[in-house]
Amino acid sequence: MNTGIDALVSYAHRHPRAITLAALTAVVTPLVVDNYRKFLGLGKSGLSPYGPLGWFVATTLTGFGRETVSTTEYERDANQERWLKVTVERRGVRPVTGWHCVPHRQLDRLPTEVIAKRLEALFEKHATANPTLVEVVPSPHEKLDPGMVIHPDIPSPHKEADQAWREIAHIHAADHSLHVVLSPADCKTAIDLGWAERHPLSGVSRIFPLSSGYLLVYAPRDEEELDVVERIIVASIGYMTGSRSVA
Structure with missing residues (x-):
C-alpha cells in the first residue's frame, strides 16, 4: 500500500499540471452539468438554440447582463409620459427567475391553468379590439410564441419601438410571464410595485x-393580479403605438 502511495506522490511531483487539471475537472464538471440542466429546464426560446450550443450562447450572454430592479434611470429620462394606472403593490416576494438571461423565465409562483388561459384570452381580446393599432404574428423575439406587434400602417413613434423590433408584448407558454415594452415612467411604476423586472x-x-423599457412581467396568480397585468398590456399597446385610445 505504501508503494502505491509513494508511486502516486512521485507521479504528482513529475506531472503537477495533470494532477491540477484532473482536480479542477472533478470540481467543475458537476457544476457545469447542473448549470446545463437548469438551462434546459427553462424551455425552448427563439433567441438561442436548445441544447449544448444554446447553453453556451446563453451562458456567454449572461456575462453581459446586469441587475434588473433598479429604477433610477427611468427617473432621469426626459420622457415622463404615463400610460399605466396602477397603484397596488404585488403581494409577496418577487418570483425567482433563471440564472441564464436567455431565455428570461420565471421559476416559481406560477399561475393555475385557469388563470393562464384567462391571461391568454385577455391578450387575444386586446389584439382583436385594436385591429388598427396592433396585429399578432410569431414573436420577433421568441419566435415560438405569438407576439403582439405595432400595426404595419403605424410608423414607429420612438426609437424604443425600433429597438424592440416593433414588438409590444408576448406571453411565454412555459410560465405565462410576459415580455412587454413600457414607457420610462411606467417601467418605474411596474418595477417599484413589484410587478415586473427589467431584462x-x-x-x-x-x-x-434592447430598450431599457423591455420588461419581464410576472405571471398573474389570481383575478386581482390578472387585472393589473391586463392594465400593463394596455399601457404597453398605448406607449408602443403612441395611442391614448386603446380598447
Missing part, C-alpha cells in the same frame, strides 16, 4: 440593442 440585457449596450 438583464435591456439597455446594456449597442451590441444588445
